[in-house]
Amino acid sequence: MIWPLIRGLAKTLEHFFKKKITVQYPEERRELPDRFRGRPRLVLDQDGKIKCVVCELCVAVCPSGAITIEAEEGEDPSIRYPKKYVIDLGRCIYCGYCEQVCPRDAIVLTKEFELAKYSREELIYDIPKLIKEG
């Protein structure tokens, strides 16, 4: 009856001197996995234009309704491009469905995850914020 109790004490003492597994976050960071899903990003083509053609599949698939798009016709009337592309990161659940469903690979999820802000308004990301590389 006493022996297991002493072994328990020995175990905790062993842990006391062990190397700690805590990652001291702001100073040291874990390497993120390749399939990490962070802040969404709009991808540009080689001409520096947004690849998105406003098919609105992402709007349809988004489970939390975080995406709103407004279309605009360009010089070539056969191709549309977004006048407004807004993702409310306060609503976004980082599921990555938009990335999966996009036929042009125009939206991808980056590894950026430090998205804490002081107000909800700052979390509404429009095109200039969304095309930034993460």
Place this chain on the structure above:
Amino acid sequence: MGELLFFIIFTLIKALVFVGILMFCVAMAVFIERRVLGFMQIRYGPNRAGPFGILQTIADGIKLFFKQDITLPVTEKGIYVLAPIITGITALLPFVAIPFADKIAPDTLTIFGKTFDLTKYSLNRGVIADLPAGVLFILAVSSLSVYGVLLAGWSSDNKYSFLGSMRMASQMLSYELCLGIAIMGVLMISGSMRMTEIVEAQKDVWFIVYQPFGFILYMVAAFAEACRTPFDLIECENELVCGFNTEYSSMKFALFYLAEYIHLFTIGGIATTFFLGGWQGPWLPSGLWFAIKVGCLFFFFVWVRATYPRVRFDQLMSLGWKYLIPLSLLNLVVTGIFITV
């Protein structure tokens, strides 16, 4: 008249300095406990506030101070407010009789041309009041702390608090017996109830050598008295929310928290005085030796907390009544036989 005034002032100063040191120690203890617990769970614990996180308790204290003090519409408002105060005071009281150092002042002191004899009421000793029956005083006062918890649980108008405090009362009553009997062996060997004489009797050999089982029994009972894991059934988060202090917030909660840690130091101080030679020790000053011994015991308390799960209530009761009390009685008889032979 002058002598009485001098006695009062000198004792007051001694008590205030001691309480100041004790409060500092409690603040450090809370921090050290969290760090040690963290280390034993292979993590760091609080290490952000100040160097090594040393200011963590101060940060927590400030936070607690500015928290809203929720006063519930309880039926017995007076008792509800009084309970944490009783707990705090009764936790501090036993320290009056625990000797924490050898001599802290010269034998005589001359102030304004008047010479005072400091040896008269043991004013020069490292103890606030050198009572002739200090042991009885400590046992009596430490059992008073049950009232604070009991009243807190009762006046909270909350069934969980009430259950917690009921458990506390029965637990403390059961283990008090064992605690008293475990100490008895020491009293028989030293032949005195004066705390300073008990310490002086351990000049050559600590009583833990004569009373190893007494020490173990005392420690087990002390864990139950201080309501520490594995016997912290009054808090028992998984059944009783937080036990007796569920309905307390802000500074009232801080008082309970404080009392809990002072209680630990009391238990450690008593164990040091009775079994580990008090302030006796070579080279270092006597007060430091006392602090080191109590500190080691405190580390042991935390170590045990990091290791064992909580016992069930019926297990606690059967351990107290079926094993500890007969064993401590046996210890007493064996000690008696050895002394007479």
